[in-house]
Amino acid sequence: MSDEELAKDLGLLSAMTIGIGTMIGAGIFVLPGVAARAAGPVVVVSFVVGGVIAMVNALSISELGTAMPKAGGGYYFVNRALGPLFGSIAGLGDWMGLAFASAFYSIGFGQYLATLLPVPGAFILTDIQVGALIAGAAFVLVNYVGAKETGGIQTIIVSALLLILTLFAIQGWLSFDFATLAGDGGLAPMGYGAILPGTALVFVSFLGYAKIATVAEELKNPGRNLPIAIIGSVALVTVLYAILVSIMLGVVPWPDLSQSAPLTQATRAAFPGGWSGIAVTVVTAGALLATASSANASILASARINFAMGRDRIVTDWLNEIHPQFATPYRSILVTGGLIIAFIVALGQNLEILSKAASVLHLVVYALMNAALIVFRETDDPDYDPDFTVPLYPITPIVGMVLSLGLLAFVGTRELALSAVFVVGSVVWYFAYARNHTTSEGLLSGYIRGRSDELPPPVVDAAESVAPNGSGESEPPSTVMVALSNPRTEQALVTVASALAAAKDARVLATHVIQVPDQTSLAAAAERREQIASESETLLEDARGHAESFGVPVETRTILSHQGVSEVFDAAREHEVDAVIMGYGGARLGGGRAEGALAGNPPCDVLVLNERQFDPSKVLLPTAGGYSSDLSAEVARALRDRLDSEVAVLYVADSDEGTSQGRSFVGQWADEHGLDDAELLVETGDVEEAIERAAADRTLVLIGATEEGLLSRVVRGSLSLSVLEDLDTSVLLTERPKARSLRERFFGR
Template sequence: MSKTNSIFRTKPIESLLAEASKKSLAKVLGPFELTMLGIGAIIGTGIFVLTGVAAANYAGPALILSFVVSGITCTFAALCYAELAAMIPIAGSAYTYGYVGLGEIWAWIIGWDLILEYTVTIATVAVGWSGYVVTLLSAVGINLPPALTNPFGQDGGIVNLPCIVILGIVILFLIKGMSESSKLNNILVLVKLAVVILFIVIGAGHIKVANWHPFFPYGVGGVFKGAAIVFFAYIGFDAVATAAEEVKNPQRDLPIGIVASLIICTLLYIIVTAVLTGILPYSAYKHTSAPVSYALQQVGISWGSALVSVGALCGITSVLLVMTFGATRILFSLSRDGLLPEIFSDVHPKFKTPVKSTILIGIITMILAGLLPVSRLAEMANIGTLTAFIIVSLSVIILRKKNPDMERPFKCPGVPVTPLISVAFCAFLVYQLPVFTKEVFIIWLAIGFVIYFGYGRKHSEMNNEVSNEMN
């Protein structure tokens, strides 16, 4: 097999930049918007839901260390992302970096993997959003019928209508343009940050040190199992890299957005976890999906509990907005490279957004969230993200070898040690995930291989480039 026809053929960075200029997206984002985009994606379900679940079932008060482990893993991966994002400012994130560094088949694997990660995350978060809305409406005397708030066949449900409504609104914002979407995201992020800080300030006065004992109720192993679960809380910073093509000055702004959002969110996760497990014993959170508001409720601060619920709603809405944005850009990139039908890379002449990709992602996530119980599939997002991080980290090492003289506006420190540490941490957390997650992931990849060898390999834009060179 010739190199040009090999499934491991890599795409020159010059070709990527040339293709991007043909179907380009509007450049409207700066470092502030990128940082807010990252916080918008990261602070949400993780802080308002997973903190209690993971503390009660996996790590206890030592969940603080679980967030540290996950945060360190993400920091090493973020430094690799920052180098590649500044060097290759193209939509597609890990998929694009894999195409340049490792080859087409690896790019396809990670692109296909990211579509699963994003759509499952969006559907799962939409279900959480629906739960908060139903609870808030119930508190003011508006009770929606179970048939319209539960998935088909579950507790008398027909369709989870609130999920479909919020996803429809998000899709409309994204179709209109990233400028409008980022403004909405900025407002939502500021509200939820204010609520998180308010919880920390109020909750700190109700901490009982005795609640932190025993610190390791599930042993040291519980810290790592907890880290593998709460990793879901960090997956949003990948979405910052997917915005590369819509950034005004990507070489400078992308590293700032990626690293700044990660640092801010890690600190908030650690502090909130410490306060939560200090207010109540870790076991108290076993049966609640709203641990932050629950903690305030239990110490008699009901007004704070209601305020946190509103903040949680804003937080989860911003996660939906950013993650849906990320999913559409991955699909757009795969289509533009010919690995999926070209129709999904069409850019609207007025809005400068990939409308068809956006609509398809909207339809898929509405079906998942509205009709199916997807809670168990949330674990799929973790394995997808960890796999993406591994490929990004390896791409940094390979590109340093293949293109040592290429301009790198931001350089990941300590190469190859830093990327290798990232790979090791990510691989270890994959190992910690449940067997069911790994089995479903393998099935998804098998479906992806069928699509690649049946369609993508024949229609790849790389084939056109080879033909042009021969002519």
């Protein structure tokens, strides 16, 4: 059975609502009463301080997320930079922290549900715990069926929630009384020293922004959308907290504010007469939406952290299984759901333990993520290329570490000890299991071990002692990816891919992207899953057998998605492939124009085959020395060496006077590109007509994609596409990515 992958189905709005929905649920509906009782009216400042700490960390997380949008978020960054020991701490800590948070949000849901409906208790469980179990089970199910459906529900919930809170803020401001806010003891009856303990209590309200990074692998255009979603959600929610908590404390005196349903109480006090009952019902319904959305978003994020750890063999790879219908890591979601239910049952009668345990574990992870950013920068990792960079480096990540770890001093001893148990347990798990299974070595360890002569021996010994047992293995081979969709063209595409992979000493990754029309939901398409799976498996098994005949390693993957060629390129980025080979579909290629796909900014070398009775025995390579013709030469050498193809190199001169100069050029070009045994041809006249004449007795034409600008392509058309479409011979169009300025994109070189 071929492997399957997560499709990129989350947009900017869905990503922002994952963050906003998580934060609003805890900050407004659950904690204000408890926090006000601990700090007094100055708790408003506690929320703002929490927002400042979150914003500093959000800047670092945005840089990390745009550099490497991977499922798992903080875990992935820490594991990649600091190594699998710290990756185990970050992954298991973040996973458990999110499970605690999900249980906390579910308890909040149960609190408000109990004020709206009579919910019976069961056995040793209170009515609140029963309501929490209902919420937890429902949102585990929602996440089980897929991220796109989750994002859609989250958007609806958050939109309704913001409307309800806006109405409360307007009416609450009309009823606001500063004397009520200040009370008899002033703004800080317990002293301003209560601000930071209050921040430690309410920091669970700010966990949502980092959840966006955990679904970055499923996010469309993460380079743009990720920092906007993370930073924007923190800024919006911090302002919202300050306004709404101030209004609540200006409507109900802080000693009297409810610890179970504070916003319901404030609404009853703010709305006059007959409107009070209606408003309370609406706000209670909003509280249910808010706490449910928080639990929903946390379950989504925690399951994908577990998925990422399974992929890296920090935990068992059994968790890696992708659901054939919903394309989600369903086993990971079910395991996470089981933990959440256990926490609700065991700790559901003590909300403070759940909230503080979640905060402490996340603060440790945030500190490690800031350290990871510094390691990425200082080790000059060539794969680290963020679209967003933190301001004032290295001050920003250092401040993020100090603030995150410093806040731990104001968390209770009991919660700190509970979290320490999980950290120690993570270290034990690493040495007992993960170290013997994972093969990835962090950049920091590699940096230290590579400079053993320069660094103190204890530092080098420490790096050696925690290195994974498989860290000395060689780097994985490079990858040539072939995108398949049609059994008729499968053999031709795999032949080219296998020849190129053999020449590169690379592997072949055969990928089948099953494209579903936008008008058809993934759930509806999944009704044909058995037929789809059968067709896909047959196609990929044929590809596997054909590639193995070349003696190259082969992997296969199937992706169910609404996207076409863009999903192919997303998969190419994910697997860091060297080249993608795909078939040509006429005027349109995988849902987008071929010209746009190839003349834009592909992530790697791209080859597009327009196959007409594919026969690579006699290859024609027209060239004028363009950038992509280097790739054409590389392919020609692979076909010559692996398939005994006869290669001819063609140059088209402007006129008869340029023939001699053309012969000199084409001879030198062929020698420089390892094609000194090729037949050399020089034609004159119209380029397209000359290529057509030379191709008359050839079986395959290799031609580099155009470097013409957009305007010239619009006015005159593209030579490469004309050749691709008009010749009777099979044509392989090659495109090698190269940075171009805006002027070059419009007007050419």
